[in-house]
Amino acid sequence: MSRTITRSPQDSPEAGQNSESVLSHGLKQRHLSMIALGGVIGAGLFVGSGVGIAAAGPAIVLLFMGTGALVMLIMRMLGEMSAARPSTGSFSVHAEEEIGSWAGTTSGWMYWLMLCAGVAAEATAAGTIMHSWVSFIPAYGWVALFMVFFCASNLTAVKNFGEFEFWFSAVKVAAIVAFLVLGVLGILGVFGSAPGTSHLTGHGGFFPTGAAGLAAGLLTTISGFAGLETVTIAAAESDNPSRNVARAVRTAVWRIAVFYIGSMAVVVTLVPWNDPKVAKEGPYVTVLDQLGIPAAGTIMQIVVLVALLSAMNANIYGSSRMAYSLVNRGQGPRFLGKVTRGVPAAAVLASCVFGFVAVIAGIVWPDTVFAWLLNIAGCSVLVVWSIVCLTQLKMRRRLERETPELLSVRMWGFPYLTWLTLAAILGVFAVMASNADGRHQLIGTAVVVAVLAGAGHLKQRRDRRAAESA
Numbered sequence: 052m053s054r055t056i057t058r059s060p061q062d063s064p065e066a067g068q069n070s071e072s073v074l075s076h077g078l079k080q081r082h083l084s085m086i087a088l089g090g091v092i093g094a095g096l097f098v099g100s101g102v103g104i105a106a107a108g109p110a111i112v113l114l115f116m117g118t119g120a121l122v123m124l125i126m127r128m129l130g131e132m133s134a135a136r137p138s139t140g141s142f143s144v145h146a147e148e149e150i151g152s153w154a155g156t157t158s159g160w161m162y163w164l165m166l167c168a169g170v171a172a173e174a175t176a177a178g179t180i181m182h183s184w185v186s187f188i189p190a191y192g193w194v195a196l197f198m199v200f201f202c203a204s205n206l207t208a209v210k211n212f213g214e215f216e217f218w219f220s221a222v223k224v225a226a227i228v229a230f231l232v233l234g235v236l237g238i239l240g241v242f243g244s245a246p247g248t249s250h251l252t253g254h255g256g257f258f259p260t261g262a263a264g265l266a267a268g269l270l271t272t273i274s275g276f277a278g279l280e281t282v283t284i285a286a287a288e289s290d291n292p293s294r295n296v297a298r299a300v301r302t303a304v305w306r307i308a309v310f311y312i313g314s315m316a317v318v319v320t321l322v323p324w325n326d327p328k329v330a331k332e333g334p335y336v337t338v339l340d341q342l343g344i345p346a347a348g349t350i351m352q353i354v355v356l357v358a359l360l361s362a363m364n365a366n367i368y369g370s371s372r373m374a375y376s377l378v379n380r381g382q383g384p385r386f387l388g389k390v391t392r393g394v395p396a397a398a399v400l401a402s403c404v405f406g407f408v409a410v411i412a413g414i415v416w417p418d419t420v421f422a423w424l425l426n427i428a429g430c431s432v433l434v435v436w437s438i439v440c441l442t443q444l445k446m447r448r449r450l451e452r453e454t455p456e457l458l459s460v461r462m463w464g465f466p467y468l469t470w471l472t473l474a475a476i477l478g479v480f481a482v483m484a485s486n487a488d489g490r491h492q493l494i495g496t497a498v499v500v501a502v503l504a505g506a507g508h509l510k511q512r513r514d515r516r517a518a519e520s521a
Contacts, residue, residue, distance in 0.1 A: 074139060074375070075209055075393025078289040082213035083299050085220040086282050086365070092223040092310055095275030097355050098333045100315065103275075105330040107268030108259040109251045109319040112312060118272040119307040124472045125436050126279060127462050128443040130300025133283040135450055135457035137292030140376025141283040142439050147380060149445040150438070152514065156507030157500055158438040159377045161431040164499070165277060166370035167402055168428035170363055171409030171421075174198055177359040180352055194410055197363060202403040205367050206396055209288050212368045219361035226354040227310050230335060233342060234317030242342045246321055254323050266482050270429070270489070273479065275311075277432040278362065281369040288372075297460045370402040371395050381510065423495055430483075430496035433476055440473040 104111045129142060138144040140159060147155025178193035185193075204211050239245060251257060258265070286296035318334040321341055328337045332348065333355070339347030375395035378388040389397040413421040447465055450458055462469060483489030 073393070074288055074372075074390065074395065076288050076290055077208050077210035077393070078213045078285055078295075079210075080289070080291075080295055080298070082210075082217055083282060083285060083289055083295045085217045085224075086213070086285055086299075092220070092227055092358065095271075095277075096227075096311060096314070097335055097351065097358055099271060099275055100318075101330045101332075101334045101337075103268040103271035104315070104319065104324050104334055106260060106271065107264045108255065108324040109257045110259075110265060111268055111272070111324075112315050112319060114265065114268050114272045115311050115315050118269070118276060119311055121273075121436075121472060121475055122276045122279065123307055124463070124468055125439060126300050127460070128439055128469065128472075129280060129283045130296060130460040131458065131462050132443060132446055133286055134293045134297040134300075134460040135446075135454075137287045137296065138376065139284060139287040139372050140380070141280065141287070141373075142435065142442060143373060144376060144380070145446055146438050146442045147382075149442045149449070151507070152380075152382065152511035153504045153507030154438050154442070155380065156377070156382045156510070157503040158435050159373050159382065160503050161434050161500065162280070163370050163373045163377070163402070164424075165428040165431035165435075166281075166366040166373070167405045168409055168424050169278065169366045170198075170370070170402070170406035171413060172425065173359045173363045173366070174406065174410055175413055177356055177363070180356050180359070183352075191410070191414065195407075197360065198403055198407050198410075201360075201364050201367050202399065204364070205371060205399045205403075206391075206394060208392070209368075209394060212364060213285075215364050216361060216368075219357055219364065222357045223354065223361065226357075227314060230338070231309070231313055231317060233344065234314070234321060234338060237321050237338070237342045238317065248320075250320060250323050254325050259324065266485065269479065269482060273432065274429055278365065278369070280435070281365050284369050284372050293459060300460060367399065367402055367406070371398040374398040374401060382507065426492040427495045427499055430492050433479060434496065434500060437473065437476050440469055440476070444469055 100111070103114065107114055132145045133141055136145065140147075140155075143155045143159030143162070146158050174194045174197050175190070177197055178190040181193040182188065182190040204215060233242075236242065237246075260267075282299050283296055286292045286299070289295045314335075318329075318338055321338050322329065322334070326337060328340070333351060335354075336348050336351045339351065344350070372395065374383060374387050375390075375398040377383045378385055378398070387398045387401055388395070409421065409424055412424065443462060444466055447458075447462060447469075480493065483493055
């Protein structure tokens with residue numbers, strides 16, 4: 052017997068529903084294309100990758116290749132499901148339909164938590180950069196200004212989010228392309244003597260820190276990819292959701308390969324992996340200094356600031372839409388479902404407030420509450436990806452049986468690559484469990500998952516009883 056599909060109001064508004072309670076469709080193809088393109092270029096790549104290089108050495112290139120392949124497979128699964136059934140709740144809606152309320156609740160609220168924690172971390176880092184330039188305004192003052200600005204912009208028409216993200220992404224793409232061009236010229240010896248393979252094989256070899264370094268670098272590379280899923284959420288507010296999300300996902304492969312793997316290869320070829328500046332100042336600043344580019348530090352600070360503001364903007368958007376979808380499916384407080392002029396205003400405000408409270412926690416309790424929040428957020432993406440795999444396994448078989456014409460995007464090598472992806476995610480969990488810091492993250496995440504899954508299971512039972520008594 053086929054499963055009855057339930058839809059959120061965004062998917063199929065009920066008869067007679069006021070149009071004011073439905074989200075608008077103000078995003079265009081150019082917005083989605085640039086969101087998808089810029090989505091793979093974040094502060095984690097420009098700054099956080101330095102920590103990964105310091106941990107794993109030149110082998111960071113292999114880690115990014117492996118992690119990039121994993122992300123490509125996840126995005127392909129998301130593309131298949133979102134192109135077939137576009138939804139503001141994306142994977143959370145699909146998980147509820149295919150697995151049950153507990154899966155939709157868990158994946159949706161874990162993703163919301165991850166994005167809100169990201170807003171806090173990005174706002175804090177952006178405030179620190181601005182304070183270093185304009186010191187008479189404290190860092191927390193800049194944080195407040197950024198939070199108010201992006202909250203206000205997300206409370207207006209969705210096209211404003213699209214425009215901000217379009218231009219933010221354009222700056223990031225231009226910066227990374229320029230870096231890659233300069234890096235290749237440096238490798239060829241245009242700016243001095245060509246380094247050859249001296250930095251790849253010297254300083255302890257290609258695997259200087261062994262398995263322990265690879266394990267530490269693995270977690271850093273994975274966190275750098277978190278948030279790419281937002282494009283499948285944004286697609287539901289575009290003029291042609293199915294077509295637009297299909298286009299965005301189909302071109303994700305070369306973006307990841309060029310931007311992440313290419314730039315990491317340039318970095319470890321041009322500078323020693325154990326140069327203290329790589330982790331302290333960032334790999335891109337270190338490379339540009341090595342090439343003799345004037346004002347390299349200032350240039351990269353501007354680019355990093357743009358990347359942080361872009362991530363803030365996208366995370367506020369993504370978290371508000373996920374919260375809106377969840378509450379409209381009865382998986383959260385109803386007041387968050389209020390829509391004003393096509394925008395989920397209550398959900399935007401709630402996401403911003405949570406993010407600002409997290410910022411305060413980072414100031415007052417940086418080593419306890421804030422550290423705990425970031426640890427759980429770091430694991431959240433792995434939980435979400437696991438549920439995505441399980442959802443796609445069920446949804447693909449049902450679509451092939453019932454509506455094969457909806458499969459405009461197909462997961463490669465189904466079901467083998469889906470199972471392989473799930474096994475790889477479980478392998479990452481195993482690596483985390485092998486060290487103390489990873490175990491602490493897993494324990495905290497397990498508690499949150501248990502609470503969310505339990506709440507979702509109770510709703511599932513209530514719904515089943517209500518259906519049986521009807």
